[in-house]
Amino acid sequence: MARILQGIPQRRTIFAGAFGVALALMSSSVSASPPERRTYELRWEVAPSAKECSAGESKVVAAVTERLGLNPFTTDATRAVEIHLSRRARVRQLSLTFIDETGTTRWTRVLESSSPDCAVLLEAASLAIAVAIREDLDASSMTAVPEEPPPSEAPAPVTVDSNADRTPRVTPPPPAKAGAILPPRSETRRRAMLGGSLAVATGALPGLALGVDLGGKFELISKVSVSGGMTYFPDVEATDRRFRVGLTIARAGICVEPWTFAWAMVSSCLHGNVGGTYTLVSVLQPISPEASFFGGGAFGQWVGVRLMRGVFAVLGVELSVPYPRYKLTVEGTGHTVFTTTPVVAHNFIGIALRTPEP
Numbered sequence: 001m002a003r004i005l006q007g008i009p010q011r012r013t014i015f016a017g018a019f020g021v022a023l024a025l026m027s028s029s030v031s032a033s034p035p036e037r038r039t040y041e042l043r044w045e046v047a048p049s050a051k052e053c054s055a056g057e058s059k060v061v062a063a064v065t066e067r068l069g070l071n072p073f074t075t076d077a078t079r080a081v082e083i084h085l086s087r088r089a090r091v092r093q094l095s096l097t098f099i100d101e102t103g104t105t106r107w108t109r110v111l112e113s114s115s116p117d118c119a120v121l122l123e124a125a126s127l128a129i130a131v132a133i134r135e136d137l138d139a140s141s142m143t144a145v146p147e148e149p150p151p152s153e154a155p156a157p158v159t160v161d162s163n164a165d166r167t168p169r170v171t172p173p174p175p176a177k178a179g180a181i182l183p184p185r186s187e188t189r190r191r192a193m194l195g196g197s198l199a200v201a202t203g204a205l206p207g208l209a210l211g212v213d214l215g216g217k218f219e220l221i222s223k224v225s226v227s228g229g230m231t232y233f234p235d236v237e238a239t240d241r242r243f244r245v246g247l248t249i250a251r252a253g254i255c256v257e258p259w260t261f262a263w264a265m266v267s268s269c270l271h272g273n274v275g276g277t278y279t280l281v282s283v284l285q286p287i288s289p290e291a292s293f294f295g296g297g298a299f300g301q302w303v304g305v306r307l308m309r310g311v312f313a314v315l316g317v318e319l320s321v322p323y324p325r326y327k328l329t330v331e332g333t334g335h336t337v338f339t340t341t342p343v344v345a346h347n348f349i350g351i352a353l354r355t356p357e358p
Helices: 002-031 049-051 054-067 120-145
Strands: 038-046 077-086 093-098 103-115 192-202 209-221 224-237 243-260 264-281 287-290 293-308 313-322 327-328 337-338 345-356
Touching: 038 049, 038 054, 049 077, 054 077, 054 120, 077 120, 077 192, 093 120, 103 120, 192 224, 209 243, 224 264, 243 293, 243 337, 264 313, 264 327, 293 345
Parallel strands: 038 077
Antiparallel strands: 077 093, 093 103, 192 209, 192 345, 209 224, 224 243, 243 264, 264 293, 287 327, 293 313, 313 345, 327 337
């Protein structure tokens, strides 16, 4: 009888110990549960000019899911990723915006591509979205650390059989953090161009004059550049063969590119010109050049066609108004050898190099 009475409290003690171990395991499981993952609403908009990219939404979702190993997009999410696709000429443009749970825009990026289809642009957008979401998910996993539950009263001392199975408490390892990769940043790259051309002038010298030109421009802001150059025309024989006239002109001003194409460029330029005219005389004869130096303004239109990466064929024409007009007369006779026309035309054809190239 004594043995039975001794066994009853022993069984109660083992039951109490098992109950305490179960409570400990339950509290461990609750405390180690991962934080709720963040989700995003994908807002997709395609302009009529880029309707060939309308089916790209599913491709973006699939690409982002493959990169992250999960699908972060839901329709009821408080955060949002906005994508707007448009097209100008042969250049497609994708605007990518991230909006947080308060409705505040976190950042916006603009991607452009002149590829014949939408695949390159969609792939770049998928990469940017995946990298940004990975950063956001990693940040949330580091900040949302579960709190330890308050200590509970220790169970009564128990005697447990040493051969009984025990389930050890295992603390799950912290999630591995991927290397921090920032979303793509929009950088302003100033483009410069330098080129050489064959020049043809009409009205500046007697008859048609052939010369050489060296010019360039540097981008100040988008589509606006400072421009400069110099043109040299060797001496040309006048109608009076005793005289030959040559010319050198320097120019500086502003150029605007109103249209953007992947394969060409169009520039409209306003220049201020300064120049000097010289005269060669084969027979000694007094002459009276009324203005050997002059100034003036010019308007030019330039077109560049892309031959290869960074190399353009350039065509240009500039109309200038020289002041004062050059006039060459023979002293004592009043004979006029040559006078420049009120409006002078300069035509150019050549090769130019542009850098940096996308």
